[in-house]
Amino acid sequence: MTIKEALTKGMIILKGSNIESPKLKARLLLQHVLKKTRSYLIIYDKEEIGKKEQWEYFVDIEKLTSGIPLQHITNKQEFMKMDFYVNDKVLIPRPDTEILVEEVIKIAQKMKNPKILDLCTGSGAIAISIVKNVPNAEIYAVDISEEALEIAKKNATKLGVKVKFIKSNLFDKIKKTKFDIIVSNPPYIRKEDINYLSKEVQKEPQLALDGGIDGLDFYRKIVNQAIDFLKFESYLCLEIGYDQKLDVIDIIDKSNHYKNTYSKKDLYDNDRIIITQAG
Numbered sequence: 001m002t003i004k005e006a007l008t009k010g011m012i013i014l015k016g017s018n019i020e021s022p023k024l025k026a027r028l029l030l031q032h033v034l035k036k037t038r039s040y041l042i043i044y045d046k047e048e049i050g051k052k053e054q055w056e057y058f059v060d061i062e063k064l065t066s067g068i069p070l071q072h073i074t075n076k077q078e079f080m081k082m083d084f085y086v087n088d089k090v091l092i093p094r095p096d097t098e099i100l101v102e103e104v105i106k107i108a109q110k111m112k113n114p115k116i117l118d119l120c121t122g123s124g125a126i127a128i129s130i131v132k133n134v135p136n137a138e139i140y141a142v143d144i145s146e147e148a149l150e151i152a153k154k155n156a157t158k159l160g161v162k163v164k165f166i167k168s169n170l171f172d173k174i175k176k177t178k179f180d181i182i183v184s185n186p187p188y189i190r191k192e193d194i195n196y197l198s199k200e201v202q203k204e205p206q207l208a209l210d211g212g213i214d215g216l217d218f219y220r221k222i223v224n225q226a227i228d229f230l231k232f233e234s235y236l237c238l239e240i241g242y243d244q245k246l247d248v249i250d251i252i253d254k255s256n257h258y259k260n261t262y263s264k265k266d267l268y269d270n271d272r273i274i275i276t277q278a279g
Contacts, residue, residue, distance in 0.1 A: 001054055004045035006030060010061045017065040025070050026061070032074040033057045067199030080129040084155050089147040091208035093125035096266045097185050100239045100273045101129045103264060104183050107235055107275075108134040111180055117229065118142065119170055119184035119222060122208055124152030124163065126183060131161045140179075142168045145207060170218075171225050178231045185239035186218035187211045215241060219248050227257040230278040242270035252276050 001009075007026050014022035030041060033056045034049070049057070060073050071077045071092045077084050079093040080101060086092050108114045108130065114137045118127040121141035131139045141163050143149050149165050156163045166173055188211040194202065201209070211217055219238065226236050236258065240248050245263050252258050258276040266272035 001049055002046050003030065003034075003041050003049060006049055006054065006057060007041070007045075010057065013058075013061050014064060019064055025064060028070060028074065029060050029064070030057055032076075033060065068203055069200040072203065077123075079125045080132070082129065082132070082159055084123050084125050084128075085151060085158065086123050087151065088203060089145065089205060090123040090151050091185075091204055093123055096268075096270075096272050097126065097239055098129075099264060099266050100183065100185060100237060101126055103273060103275060104130055104181060104235075104237050105133045107237070108137055108181060112136070113138065114180040115178070116140070116181045116183065117174070117179045119182065120144075120186045120208070120218070121152050121165070122148050122185075124155045124165075126185060127152070127163045128156055128159055128161050130183070131163060132159065138164075140164045140166060140174070142166050142170070142174065144169045145205070148205075148208075170221055171229060174229060177229065179229055179234060180231060181235045181237060182222075182226050182230060183237040184218070184222055186222060188215045188218065188239075188241045188244060190215040211241075214247075215244065216247055216251065219244075219251050223248075223251050223255050223258075227255070227278055233277050233279050236276050236278065238274045239272060240274055242272070245271035245274065248274050 010026035011022045014026055033053050063073055071086050072088050075085055075087055077086045077092050080098055116137050116139050118141040121127055121143045124141055127139045127141035131137050146167055149167055153165055187209050189209045191210055191213055194209055249261055252261055259279045261276040263271050263274045
């Protein structure tokens with residue numbers, strides 16, 4: 001079987017199982033199995049594939065049809081132009097979250113030596129991306145999951161950055177210190193909505209998805225507790241669900257601890273982040 005034949009067969013199987021972007025995913029899987037670039041597959045599309053590689057490829061195709069995310073098979077996700085290691089113990093970083101990271105970077109670059117805390121760090125994508133772009137920053141990253149922290153540490157080592165990782169349920173294990181920026185992409189899916197998510201998303205850790213009955217549990221905790229860890233006029237930066245802007249702003253306003261609150265949209269014109277200042 002040639003590269004071209006394998007790609008065509010893989011795409012047909014994925015399309016028949018209603019997998020989104022079947023052509024792209026078939027190609028990415030074959031690149032992963034053969035350890036080759038996209039251009040290689042195009043130029044050498046008549047090259048024969050070995051039996052072992054064929055077997056691996058079609059096993060992976062079957063995994064995709066069963067709902068396992070592509071990123072869990074390849075253990076790779078691009079974020080902020082870097083490749084992060086991911087598996088089923090962490091939330092797969094999304095392009096939407098780059099909006100949050102870019103805003104934090106913009107704020108942090110105006111500071112001399114910013115001290116930054118990333119809550120619910122997961123794969124470490126947010127913390128690592130910030131310190132890559134703000135090398136004078138001191139970054140702390142927190143997660144309740146030991147398994148997630150191991151992956152975050154692996155990514156920090158791989159990408160050559162220093163981040164202080166702490167196992168903690170939000171602020172529980174954080175010493176009374178003051179930060180210039182606290183950033184978080186917390187779990188924000190409503191509990192009852194999790195069952196209606198795509199098969200792929202349901203394969204991700206529930207811990208990273210479940211935001212409680214109304215999806216706002218973590219925002220209440222973070223907004224009300226963060227003020228004790230923020231310097232005057234420092235920043236709290238949050239990712240939100242597309243329909244949560246007014247609810248999260250209401251939580252912020254009711255706390256009476258913040259000012260200059262604003263939001264920004266993602267590439268699909270959905271409200272995606274909220275920034276506010278202690279004060």
